[in-house]
Amino acid sequence: MQLVKVGLCAFGMSGKVFHAPFLKEHPGFFISAIVERSKEESKDKYPDATIYLSVEEMLQNADIDIVVVNTPVQTHFEYTKMALESGKNVIVEKPFTVNVSEALELVRLAESKNLFLSVYQNRRFDRDYLQVQKIISEGKLGNIREVEIRFDRFRTEPSAKEHKENPKLNGSGSLHDLGSHLVDQATQLFGFPEKLFADIFSMKGEEFANDYFEVLLYYKSDLRVRLKSSVFTKEDHYAYKIFGDKGSFLQERTDDQENELTAGAVPMYGKDWMKRLQESDGILNYFDENSESKRILTSSEPGNYMNYYQQIYEHIVFGYALPSLGNEVVRNMKIIEAALESSRKGKIIDLN
Structure with missing residues (x-):
């Protein structure tokens, strides 16, 4: 089974509850990196993940295929843009961004780099x-x-x-x-x-x-x-x-x-x-x-929220439809x- 390496931008409630548990249990994903600015709470359940102190450090050093932007909405645009410019596919937590213009810019950037951008509409x-x-x-x-x-x-x-x-x-x-x-x-x-x-x-x-x-x-x-x-x-x-x-x-x-x-x-x-x-x-x-x-x-x-990540995996491996793609969620x-x-x-x- 093809292994997809993932980096989490944060390990707060969203990371602990909605993302990490599903990524860990799905055999096609591997949590390679987690950003924790001041703690190491993830070490207990995810000992194989490298902890980074910032999103910038993770993007510069981690071996990852997908970045999960699960930080406060006010940072979604900055971190998603940063990840796309680093050549990474992105899953961004809802709400997509704070406004339409930011969302459109990210969609166009992803398209220009032939990367996928999915919004986590669980x-x-x-x-x-x-x-x-x-x-x-x-x-x-x-x-x-x-x-x-x-x-x-x-x-x-x-x-x-x-x-x-x-x-x-x-x-x-x-x-x-x-x-x-x-x-x-x-x-x-x-x-x-x-x-x-x-x-x-x-x-x-x-x-x-x-x-x-x-x-x-x-x-x-x-x-x-x-x-x-x-x-x-x-x-x-x-x-x-x-x-x-x-x-x-x-x-x-x-x-x-x-x-x-x-x-x-x-x-x-x-x-x-x-x-x-x-x-x-x-x-x-x-x-x-x-x-x-x-x-x-x-x-x-x-x-079952696992079905979201299953659809992400099937898109990567088999080219199936991407769930809640960015240019669809722009209308929201x-x-x-x-x-x-x-x-x-x-x-x-x-x-x-």
Whole structure:
């Protein structure tokens, strides 16, 4: 099996939870280098990786094929550009960059050097989203007319992460953080909208970055998609509400991979490593081909973030499609940027 050598730009929460465990368990990858500026926390689980004190030092000295840029979003442009200019393929954490112009420059740079650039949109591999994708593709709901996708939390106290909480920093706040997932899922399911209207602010106060947003996407086919997030939501909502002219589907947010990984779970290669649900997490209510009303409790199948890295490996070895390539995710950045403009101006923004 061809071995692909990888360097991680950081070993914080993202490196420990979302990247290193999957790279270690996948037989086609080898973690060759990890950047840790002041500690050596990675040594215990990844003793074969060389620790570097900076991204610059790693790029100059490490034998790597791919660089994972998993640092704060404000540094994504700088480090991704640096890695591409060093001749390395790049996986960059979401959100891609802080704005569209940075994203476009990186896409063009990668293309000019014949390198790949993929954005780590791991929520495409959540069990709940995959179930929504499945139900829509089956056509039981008919023509989709209204959709709501939510990602809520109950975190009324600010975190200690300056890059997420400081409103003066471009790219801070929930819209870039959680919104990048919701926007990505909307565009994956329904394509690029025509217009949008947004309301974005901070429930915790103006001294903190936005922690609430509602973005309404307008589509040609009389479809409206509403994306919402709040940090003052103690009681869960249905995360997905899909309404068509033949029925409705409600889906809870039940993917637990992040929690399991944070608690120390080890993902497995080649098979599902999350347990199956013991109860339903969705409701499908529709009229069948005989115009009879059906109401079914549904259960989603396990999600698996390993599939992202499997697709990366298959792209490298077999030339298969690259997951969430940079020039595809640029459109998500356009929506995020337009949403901020809409909220600031209090008007509908035409995306054409």
